[in-house]
Structures are given as structure tokens and as C-alpha cells.
Amino acid sequence: MFILRLMCSMSLPHATAIDICLWLLRHYRRFRIQGNSMLPTLLPDQEVLINPRAYRQSPPSPGEIVVVRHPQQPELLIVKRILFLESDGRCYLQGDNAIASTDSRQFGLLPLSQIAGKVHCRFP
């Protein structure tokens, strides 16, 4: 729990001019947050840029926020934080606002193939 709090305290940066250029070049995708499970890091209606290519070369690291396809509802994209990675490469996700979050505590570990991208920054 201490580690989760520590991770929560790492605030997400705002988009830089380079980030905005990369979004205009369609390297980044824009999403609007819905729901409270990532409070206080991500507020409802806030927008973020995600990098869909972030994990092509290297695996994610604990503490990063990712957009993943819900394991039981493939059409639903959800945003959570990676708490840890298992040695087999699957990741354990949890919302920063754990009390109002459905995450790996319910649906278990997720394969990296479920990750749609890394949340890179707030937008703008």
C-alpha cells in the first residue's frame, strides 16, 4: 500500500509542444477519462495522451499508467496503474483510488497484449 501511495504521488506531466506534435502526427492518441478509479491522479473528464507504441521495444515498468482492454469486455478500454509484473510477463493493475476501482483484484493478471498504450501525459 505504501508503494501504491508513492506511485500516486508521482503526478502525470502536462503535454509539451513535442507531445502535441507527436499527437498531431498520430503517434499519440487522445482519451478522455471517465470515472473515479484513478483519482487523485486522473480526474473525470480530464484528457490524456497515450503512446500505443510505448511497449514495442521494452516491457512496461511498475508505476506506469496504462490503457488496457477489459478482459471480460473487449470493447471497453480502462485505465489503471501497473503495480507489478510477474516473471511470465503478465501485469497486475490497480486503480489509484482503490476503493472505487475494478482491477486485477477482481480480474487477475493481464497479459501485455491487452495493453493498448501507456498514458504519457495530460492533455494539454
Add this chain to the structure above:
Amino acid sequence: MLKQIISKFQNHFPAATVSAHCDGPCGVYDPSSARIAAEAVVSMTKKLLDLEAKPGDPAYENTFARYVAIKEEQAQITKDELLILWTDYFKPQHLEQFPDLHDTFWKATKLCSACKVEVNAQHTQELMAAVEKVHKMFWATKNRDVSWYTAS
């Protein structure tokens, strides 16, 4: 400048949503949480009406501000608790059982707003009556006889 342009863009072209949600409802609902908050609204309104005005006295200003803040906060909690029951607990079949279900919740949540805006004892009593009605509907859907009571 750039932020303004982006902000306009965001308004005109909404982004796809990504859900920071909770889809595992715990299934634990109880209208008593709305009742406790509503009772606090009643109490704070009464205290405000009974408070002797001493403009310029820091102790008075502080007490007044605290009463208003607590009334505001508890009215919002009442509203949130009612909305959770309305949107998450009650289902279409309950509407058949209580055709005035929507109207009851709509009026009850409107009363929460009225109690925030005003210092009106009449409206706080109407809010309590609305919460009591919700209490009765709620327990009727569970076929349980839970009597209404208040803490104060």
C-alpha cells in the same frame, strides 16, 4: 494561446473515453447513509436559524461559516447517496412496484439542492420525509420490515 486553441478543439472534437471505473458493485446499499446526512442538514439548518448574529465578531463568523460549510457538505452527501440508490440499486422492475420512483428521487435530490441554497427548516423537513419515503420503498423491494428511525 495554444491552450485556448486546444481547449476549443477538445470541445468540438470529444476524445474517445477510457474508463477509470468500478464495475464490480459491492451490492451493499442502505438508505440509512442518506438519512444520517439528511439529519445533519436538518441539524445545521436549525443551528443556523438559532444562531444569534454578531457581525464582525470572529467567533461568530467562524461558527456561522462552519455551520454553512457542514450543511453544504452534508446536503451534497445526501444527494450523492440518493443518486447511488436511484441509479445503481433500483431496477426497472422496482418501477413497476413504485410508479412514482423517478419522481420521488427527482424531488428528493432537488430538495438536497434547496437545502444547500437556503436556510429553510421547512425544506429540511421535506427532505427528511423524502428520505423516509425512499427508506420505505427500498426495504419494501427487499420484503423486509425495517422501521424508520432517526438518530436525533
